[in-house]
Amino acid sequence: MKKGLVVTLMGPNGSGKTTLLKSILGLVIPEKGGITVEGKNISGESDYRNKICYMPQSSPFPPNLKVREIISITKDIRKKQDNYDYELYEKFGIGSILGKKAGALSQGTRQRLSAALAFMFDSEIVVLDEPTAGLDPYSSEILKARIIKLKKAGKLVLLTTHIVNEVSELSDRLVFMLDGKIKVDRESFRTPGGNGKEFREMVSKLFMENEPAKNI
């Protein structure tokens, strides 16, 4: 996957999107094959994660830690930076919940905290697992604008989503997965000047053709 692109993984539930993301992060150990980041095999490595930030599907924050502690632990563990990017931190009002415990936050607020953390560090790759799920429309728009800004800065954004409009708005490359394998991989799937109708039809067709019930 090249830098300066937004790559979207799509596919039915259980198709392996999250497993692939977790494999890249080292949370899941691949049974076979390998993953390289900037030419280096990541198996058993941890330093490469300084180059990656991750926003999980459901933010796994320890419930008894305060937001302030979660941020300071993350900063403490990662490579020191001169400047942190506080754009989402400020826009999502994280400063007002610093004293709250993660367990007391709503799902949406946890997602906002997770997004603020994922964009706080100067990382080359940002991995987002269904980033807008659980976010209100206003926060979703802020996040999408931030994703586009990151892409323009030459970073690689890898995300999963089920929302077709999001793909046509953000994506440069679409990877459709099924049963852990790539079914479709297209870089130019949007019609220049089009309204995205063709693309939506294509994705709908992919889902219809690969509906899990048909495979039983």
Place this chain on the structure above:
Amino acid sequence: MNLRKIFKYFFSDIVRSKWIPVYAVLLFALTSGIIYFSRDGQKAFISLLNIALYLIPLLCLIFGSVYNYNSREFVEMLLTQPVTRKSVFMGQYLSLGLSQTAGFVLGMILPLFIYDFSINAALLLAAGVFLIFIFNGFALLVSNMVNDKVKGVGILIAVWLFFAVFYDGLMLFMFYYFADYPLEKATIIASSLNPVDVARTFIMLRLDMSALFGYTGAVFKKYFGSGAGIYVSLLILHLWMIVPSLFARRKFRKKDF
């Protein structure tokens, strides 16, 4: 570098959960009560020794596993950062062991020192620390192998029952059934396979309490003598501390989150 940081996060998280302070206070009250109301100091120490030998493994197994199940999110959060799995495992294992050691020292060892049982207290501290790390190793091993919390805790309670209760019964059965055969070496091997027995033998050999050895302890003493017996029991306790934690680490290294 990261191990120190990770240890710090886990340790402060454990202490904040209030389990350890409550454990220390209850143990302190129990220890002080037994020493205060017992007229014979030696008998009081034996009672405390038995409490330590049975209670510490059970508490370590339950606390260690429940904490591991409850800190899944924390572990997952840490693993998405640039830290090795080895650092995360060691940070968790050491913080569990050292926090429980702190509770044990404040709850049981401190009153022993206060009531002037210094040598006994030092021995109990050594045996207690071994048991704490051994059974936390078991707790992490099982809780990393079994994802279902109820099932995992159930298995660990069975582990405790095996070592603390059934093992002695099995040994008695073996001695009775094979009474006509020479059982010395088999007895030593069998007693080495139970860390609770080894910890008891280690203390008894040092205090030279022949009447309280039991059959396995007596055989141990006869075979190695008091001096060498202590070193052999220490070596076995070290092995017991290393093996379950190594298996637990190996399981953690290959675990999917």
